[in-house]
Amino acid sequence: MLEHGGNLRDAAKRFGRDDWLDLSTGINPRWYPAPQVADNAWHRLPEPDPALTAAAQAFYGAQLMLPVAGTQAAIQALPRLRAPSRVAVSAPSYAEHAHHWAGHGHSMTLTPYDKLEAAVAHNDVVVVVNPNNPTGAEVPAAQLLQWADQLAARGGWLVVDEAFGDTAQHNSVAAHTARPGLIVLRSVGKFFGLAGIRLGFVAAQAELLGELADLLGPWTISGPAQQIAMAALSDHAWQADTRDYLNANGERLRAMLAAQGIQSNGTPLFQWWAEPQAEAFWQHMAERGIWVRLFTQAARGIRLGLPPDDAGWQRLHAALNEWSKR
Structure with a gap:
């Protein structure tokens, strides 16, 4: 079976913690509020x-x-x-x-x-x-x-x-x-x-x-x-609000990476870049409880999804700062 993001059980087993900020999937962190079904x-x-x-x-x-x-x-x-x-x-x-x-x-x-x-x-x-x-x-x-x-x-x-x-x-x-x-x-x-x-x-x-x-x-x-x-x-109203939310936060993520000297590409849901020290970056983030997607084959690099809340953005910003100053 091929490896995919979202595998937090593997992360917990490998790094022995359960306070993960999961940025590994590129899935909207503000999901649609599911109604009660019949x-x-x-x-x-x-x-x-x-x-x-x-x-x-x-x-x-x-x-x-x-x-x-x-x-x-x-x-x-x-x-x-x-x-x-x-x-x-x-x-x-x-x-x-x-x-x-x-x-x-x-x-x-x-x-x-x-x-x-x-x-x-x-x-x-x-x-x-x-x-x-x-x-x-x-x-x-x-x-x-x-x-x-x-x-x-x-x-x-x-x-x-x-x-x-x-x-x-x-x-x-x-x-x-x-x-x-x-x-x-x-x-x-x-x-x-x-x-x-x-x-x-x-x-x-x-x-x-x-x-x-x-x-x-x-x-x-x-x-x-x-x-x-x-x-x-x-739900057209939710869809319109969500597009605005994702566009704004996708740009926020791109700008946060650019401020650390990382030139990324992606969509409003994720950013990717060809990180020359991809394994080291992945390890650095995992040790801080941030699960990112590591690519080691043709697309050698890192993909990050959007943090779900202000606390998540702050954790990511701190970890990026530590990476750039290492």
């Missing part, structure tokens, strides 16, 4: 609720969507819906994509963002994380749509993972997924801070969504998760 949500088998799909289609701007148990479910399943193919996966990016496309008989290559255009001509499937996790890199929507058309002309796919796209909706291609070969993944966990309900959506043409639904099987989304997500996706 009692029968715990009792009935969770048949798909069309109201949930309608709320998602309205929020994401897509014509057709399929609810899935987090984008992870789709990432694991999509490679099983194609015959052996040549696949280019954007790199560095969320490692689960490459991990699963490398199996199931596919020929997978990791492709830097500046080489993706060339990869479109030589592959059957191109996977792009946009905005990228962990670096925050973005490919313009117009460019993605050109690539989707090129791939579709020969039966190929463009898979666009927009899990962190809720703060950059202007660059989403979800509204264009009625065209063949374009598949978009969206997540309720990041922007809404509801990773625990395990819910995401896939936007694509009806035939592909039907094949994916058959593969995933029945009752994939719990009843409580469906009710909570419907409330979150329909």
Whole structure:
């Protein structure tokens, strides 16, 4: 199993403390206040609720969507819906994509963002994380749509993972997924801070969504998760306030790092930089009870999410000061 952020039990076991400031995930620390769900949500088998799909289609701007148990479910399943193919996966990016496309008989290559255009001509499937996790890199929507058309002309796919796209909706291609070969993944966990309900959506043409639904099987989304997500996706006032909050705090984090001489990139939900002493920085923070995301492979560096409160910001500022003065 690949390593991911949010693994506080591992942190506690390794460093022997339980007062963690968890900045390792890039998930909104001010999560949507989940409403009380109907009692029968715990009792009935969770048949798909069309109201949930309608709320998602309205929020994401897509014509057709399929609810899935987090984008992870789709990432694991999509490679099983194609015959052996040549696949280019954007790199560095969320490692689960490459991990699963490398199996199931596919020929997978990791492709830097500046080489993706060339990869479109030589592959059957191109996977792009946009905005990228962990670096925050973005490919313009117009460019993605050109690539989707090129791939579709020969039966190929463009898979666009927009899990962190809720703060950059202007660059989403979800509204264009009625065209063949374009598949978009969206997540309720990041922007809404509801990773625990395990819910995401896939936007694509009806035939592909039907094949994916058959593969995933029945009752994939719990009843409580469906009710909570419907409330979150329909709460426009909360969404507007949250975008303002995330934009302001994302800039606050970028500026705090810049004041320490760290030039970072990212999204309103996280910042990343190629830290030359990545392991030492990770160790420094962990010893102070701050859990950050260490990357040691292609995206060698550090990713930080947003602190949840003033006390968290103060702890992070103090730890950064100590790092810069070491």
